Amino acid sequence: MDGSTFTFFSKPSFSPPEYFVSEGHSVKGFYSMHLNALYDLQKHTYTDARIQPVRQKDEFRAFCDMVDRHTTLPGSQDVFVGDRGYCSYNNMAHGMEKNQYFLFRTKDIHSKGLVGKFDIPDVDSFDCQVNVTLVRSHKKQSRS
Template sequence: MFHQKIKQCFSHSVHLVSSVISEFTYSDTDLTRNRKFPADKLITFLVSQGSSSTKNELLDFFDMDPQSPTASALNQQRAKLSPDALEAVFRHFNHFASFYDQKKLRCRFLAADGSTFTFFSKPAFAPEEYHVSEGHSIKGFYSMHLNAFYDLQKHTYSDALIQPIHQKDEFSAFCEMADRHDLLTGTKDVFIGDRGYCSYNNMAHVKEKGQYFLFRTKDIHSKGLVGNFEFPDADSFDIQVNVTLVRSHKKKISIKEGYYKRFVDAAASFDYVAYGSLDTYDLSFRIVRFPISDDSYECIVTNLPSDEFPSEQIKLLYYAR
């Protein structure tokens, strides 16, 4: 059964990390002795625990054994484990899971999204940059922002990046994950994102990777990214536009014929042209607009080829996320 194969992938991933556990602890002797909570069980518990109290979760994990480890024992063992261990399990799991689906795909569709989580902890497990002092709690609470890529075909998360709440930046998280994302031979990645991911910098990072993007953006009547182009005299359309990005107002910067000039100010991130530089950066993409109700429209920007992905398919792809 497929679920058994998935479980095998996870178990094998945990075993690989546990076999070199000294690479993921703060001392070479940590988690090496034979205890009730060895490295493999500790990692498995941290991944599989639910939202009940720690005591109940431990009883459930150890099959109601009255001799199961205490919450104090868990905390002592957890303090020895680096967070890198869980990331390593995640990477190994995705690697092994890829072998169970050998179908050759023309494109791999990856939905980008982020969500903020609030949790209670202590300084030993959560650094200050995760701490939030506001609220009804005297001691405050902790919060993180999880950024992730979700594979719409395999129904697995292909990458994730955690940011402290005070350093939340979905733009930079997207770029970092897109840059490091492993490519599949003969398969193109299509990164799909909501309005919060639509930026020239994100587009450029995907372009430099040689892949595709599909972002929802504000409508053409707004002051957003597509708010100042020449559009057809129609409510729905699918057009190709070319832009030249500049970061200086010097008049001697030349713009090619048929290209729109777009200025990227100092407040916006753009990793391929320094602010004040006379360099330029060219981008080409489609703007696809279609109705979603009697009086409202959705607007998509993408570099997917129109012959393979007509506007109707673009609409289906976006809603697939």
């Protein structure tokens, strides 16, 4: 699964107003959309897509929607591979709830991203298990 933004400087045949962008970007404005696409690596075909206005793009929601619509052959499990924009605990939980596998690219381990707090080995490649407890409250009492 990957997402890409497309810009049109002339009015496309479909032109919903939410795809028009004008404030501060261009004197005349332009049309812009974000495409989230699900590609089947074995069949070499796109199996699903979700188009969103660029100002309302939500790759997390697009991932969940496409996983919900995806049909898996009985007795098999699929692996959903997503770029950085799709890496979230909610998307991981969504894949696990559907009894599917997933692999997400994430931000660098030195960033404030999802894996920034984990104790990651300083080697080129590694395999490690981490345990995460998700809570609704971020109070200091619940972090112990």
